[in-house]
Amino acid sequence: MSNKYIITLYTLPALLLLLVLIYVPIALSGYYGLMDWTGIGQMQFIGLENYANLMKDEKFWASAGHSFLLGIFSVLSLLLYLAVSLVLVSKIKGSDFFRKIYLIPMLLSSVAIAQLWLKIFDPSNGMLNKLLEMFGVENTPVWLADPNTALYAIFVPIVWQYAGFYILIYYAALKNVPEEIIEAARIDGATPLQIALKIKLPMISAVFKVTIMLSLVGSLKYFDLIYVMTGGGPNGASEVMASYMYKEAFELNNFGYASAVGFGLLVICLAMTWLTSRLTKSNDNVQY
Amino acid sequence: MSELATDRRTTPNLSAGEGSKKSYWSKLGYGLLYLILSIFAVIQIYPLIWLVFFSLKNNQEVFGMSPFSLPQDPQWGNYVKVWTQGNIGVYFFNSVWMTVLSVFLTVILASFVTFAITRMHWKLSGLVLGLFMVGYMIPLHSTLIPLFNFYNTVGLIDNPLSIILSQTTFNLPLTIMILLGFYKAFPREIEEAAVMDGCSVHRIFFQVTLPMTIPVLSTTAIINMIYNWNEFVFVNTFISSDQWKTLTVGINNFVGQYLTDWGAIGATLVISIVPILLTFLFLSNKIVEGMAAGSVKG
Known part of the structure; x- marks a missing residue:
């Protein structure tokens, strides 16, 4: 038995799955985008027509805009998570307990979260509007049913869901800041706030950059929560790229065009991954 | 020198009033x-x-x-009602066995790959690892239509195998990433000693490496379990009959039927999240560890 035989035996099953179920499909997605295809009948080659249509499809670009907006919100909310993490590491008793409580929503399925928040946002009986009524607010918003508020309302459960995850990451990173450095600063008379902002924060900048990439690229892929909560509605107000693709394919049977949308989603995601990793890398070089 | 150090350290205590x-x-x-x-x-x-x-x-x-x-x-009748009226029992059972099978496959296949990459020397190991890492970046929605067509062609639509294969594959990159950190940090001496003793590679893998990596295996297994239990898109797209639906997709359709019966909807949702919450109650440290390990490496 040679080493080559064993290496093949050990890597081939996983590699085959990876190629057949991930790499071949993304190539096929680009190829199907060249077709007029309803999903069941024959495919008809139509060249770049789908891609040309995609370029001038206002609905697609609106949904891409929503995805990016969610991405920007998500990155901004990282600051909130970071602030909470800084509080958690400042010798708080029970920080372990808090950290675990915060993480609980992250463990639930997006469907359960979506269904729960559908009830919270319920215009007449939901927790949110009942709370507002208790404070004397009249004409409470209808949240998910209003095109002006739907996307922002959806962002609330997203913050709720991911808070614990990012706090966990920041907490772990902050715990890794060497105690001697903090002690030295304290002896030199630095206040806890100064220690947090001028010593701890710069020391975890690498981790912070990774989380920017995670949340930005993750936002571009949002689907489950939005699909269940609004289906992209009302009137496309909360449509994102993945939900637009899904609707075109599995509800309208435009499989050819939907494949082009899916390929567009792939290109945008990979481009953003590359861009953010490049930006964060060049910053690193400047710093050290 | 030492005088200066003591001086600094005692400064805050000197002014007692300010201290209090x-x-x-x-x-x-x-x-x-x-x-x-x-x-x-x-x-x-x-x-x-x-x-x-x-x-x-x-x-x-x-x-x-x-x-x-x-x-x-x-x-309490709300719970009795949703458990007996619908197919929640079926969905629940499907979620359990599909999750268990997918987790097992992911963890064992990822261990094979990680073992080959970290413990053996070969030219293409960097390329193979790279393929898995890039696979982590690919949005699964871009693969959905081709996958649907593929499963349709080979007769796996509305077949649980399509779910198990998809979940296993899409969790491989993250699992390999977590395992890799552990394998790299782990001393190779024990395995090398086993080679000296004339152990075959298979015996080393199954009897030395796998048992040694149990801590990280359990971490990855739990993370995979949570992801698979909550998985929505694959089941929603590839499965159409009630007999193969998992809890996540099942409850989504089921809740729709109740429209205004809040008690029934609430009971359904609670049933779907209790297994995850129980797991968290007993294994929170492992979950925290796995979540942190998986993310920072990305």
């Missing part, structure tokens, strides 16, 4: 910090408590009373 004032402020400060943390904790946890409350209420109570009121007369 400082402790008063720091107590107030800590109180404020606890308040912030507690408010945040309430925001994170209260929606779930509210869910449990309304799962035990009837509609009059939900609609008429404050969202903070306890259920007056707990309607």
